Amino acid sequence: MGSSDCQRSRSERSPFLSDKSAKVFVAGHRGLVGSAIVRKLQSLGFANLLLRTHSELDLTRQADVDSFFAAEKPDFVILAAAKVGGIHANNTYPADFIAINLQIQTNVIDSAYKHGVKKLLFLGSSCIYPKLAPQPIPEEALLTGPLEPTNEWYAVAKIAGIKMCQGYRVQYSWDAISGMPTNLYGPNDNFHPENSHVLPALMRRFHEAKVNGAKEVVVWGTGSPLREFLHVDDLAEAVVFMMEEYSGLEHLNVGSGKEVSIKELAELVKEVVGFEGELVWDSSKPDGTPRKLMDSSKLLGMGWKPKVSLRDGLVDTYKWYTANAVTKQ
Numbered sequence: 457m458g459s460s461d462c463q464r465s466r467s468e469r470s471p472f473l474s475d476k477s478a479k480v481f482v483a484g485h486r487g488l489v490g491s492a493i494v495r496k497l498q499s500l501g502f503a504n505l506l507l508r509t510h511s512e513l514d515l516t517r518q519a520d521v522d523s524f525f526a527a528e529k530p531d532f533v534i535l536a537a538a539k540v541g542g543i544h545a546n547n548t549y550p551a552d553f554i555a556i557n558l559q560i561q562t563n564v565i566d567s568a569y570k571h572g573v574k575k576l577l578f579l580g581s582s583c584i585y586p587k588l589a590p591q592p593i594p595e596e597a598l599l600t601g602p603l604e605p606t607n608e609w610y611a612v613a614k615i616a617g618i619k620m621c622q623g624y625r626v627q628y629s630w631d632a633i634s635g636m637p638t639n640l641y642g643p644n645d646n647f648h649p650e651n652s653h654v655l656p657a658l659m660r661r662f663h664e665a666k667v668n669g670a671k672e673v674v675v676w677g678t679g680s681p682l683r684e685f686l687h688v689d690d691l692a693e694a695v696v697f698m699m700e701e702y703s704g705l706e707h708l709n710v711g712s713g714k715e716v717s718i719k720e721l722a723e724l725v726k727e728v729v730g731f732e733g734e735l736v737w738d739s740s741k742p743d744g745t746p747r748k749l750m751d752s753s754k755l756l757g758m759g760w761k762p763k764v765s766l767r768d769g770l771v772d773t774y775k776w777y778t779a780n781a782v783t784k785q
């Protein structure tokens with residue numbers, strides 16, 4: 457901190473949608489979330505998106521991030537770059553999940569503030585809440601109990617991101633907001649066999665089993681955990697909505713309000729993919745948190761509404777997977 461171009465008091469809200477020539481930096485634009493946000497912004501006519509791949513700008517490098525902001529002076533920032541993964545990756549690489557996420561978000565948030573960005577949106581995750589939070593989980597449940605052990609390092613980094621946005625808002629009247637999405641899926645997801653989230657992992661496993669004529673597919677855990685899934689296009693609409701409509705201290709939950717058990721999800725993915733064999737449950741793998749349905753009534757009350765059903769979203773994602781991901785591997 458302490459740069460001469462710090463803007464110490466920016467209490468005025470800056471409309472987002474009225475100027476489509478504004479420079480918007482979407483960090484992580486090739487990921488599941490960032491790519492959906494780019495599609496949405498392009499469809500709205502934003503003509504000046506600022507995009508950098510990981511190899512062009514490593515966001516863990518503080519000096520590089522600061523030089524980028526000094527040179528480019530974005531008007532708005534949407535922070536969708538992070539070290540992300542499913543239950544196995546979170547449990548296996550805890551140092552990466554806490555260190556990389558703290559570095560990326562600290563560098564981007566601080567440089568954005570110092571170089572005059574009008575508004576920044578930080579994305580966290582539903583794993584910030586206590587393992588045994590009341591369901592559906594209201595925003596107020598944050599920091600009221602112990603975290604789920606399989607992802608506590610990632611969760612602590614994400615909680616720090618919320619608090620950093622709040623700290624800069626309180627101290628500098630800077631318009632930094634946070635959205636906490638539930639489990640997401642859609643085009644450009646990570647389909648890695650071990651490090652991905654459950655939905656893309658199962659889609660790939662069922663697809664490969666179908667293509668190879670396998671009789672069974674292994675699914676992790678007991679199948680009893682409940683999860684809430686949101687199509688990433690619905691999240692992208694929520695992001696744009698929050699950029700335009702929300703300017704507050706508290707983070708906002710972003711969920712579909714619909715939960716399914718992992719067993720129900722596995723059956724649905726199996727059906728969409730067209731695999732006809734059996735499911736085998738590997739209970740040596742962790743279940744993770746038993747349930748995490750978010751209470752998204754604050755955002756819903758402001759006017760955002762999810763549109764994509766889980767079945768339609770799965771069909772759409774499987775189409776994308778067969779057209780894109782399969783040929784890449």
Ligand SMILES: NC(=O)C1=CN([C@@H]2O[C@H](COP(=O)(O)OP(=O)(O)OC[C@H]3O[C@@H](n4cnc5c(N)ncnc54)[C@H](OP(=O)(O)O)[C@@H]3O)[C@@H](O)[C@H]2O)C=CC1
Binds near residue numbers: 580640
């Ligand atoms: N996926 C989900 O289910 C959920 C995601 N979220 C949140 O949404 C955000 C985006 O997640 P998602 O799109 O799924 O993740 P992805 O892994 O699909 O995308 C993350 C993006 O960040 C980039 N990135 C990672 N490290 C760096 C770095 N050091 N420098 C520059 N770029 C980097 C990646 O580039 P590269 O691949 O080249 O490294 C990639 O483009 C995260 O904050 C995540 O917490 C929240 C809830 C659920």
Ligand SMILES: C[C@H]1O[C@H](OP(=O)(O)OP(=O)(O)OC[C@H]2O[C@@H](n3cnc4c(=O)[nH]c(N)nc43)[C@H](O)[C@@H]2O)[C@@H](O)[C@@H](O)C1=O
Binds near residue numbers: 640
């Ligand atoms: C978004 C959220 O994602 C992570 O939390 P999670 O919800 O537990 O994520 P998950 O998608 O990996 O698993 C969901 C459930 O599904 C089961 N499961 C079955 N079979 C497979 C399988 O093949 N792969 C995976 N990954 N899970 C499987 C698995 O055992 C678990 O019971 C956080 O670490 C954190 O990153 C975060 O915020």
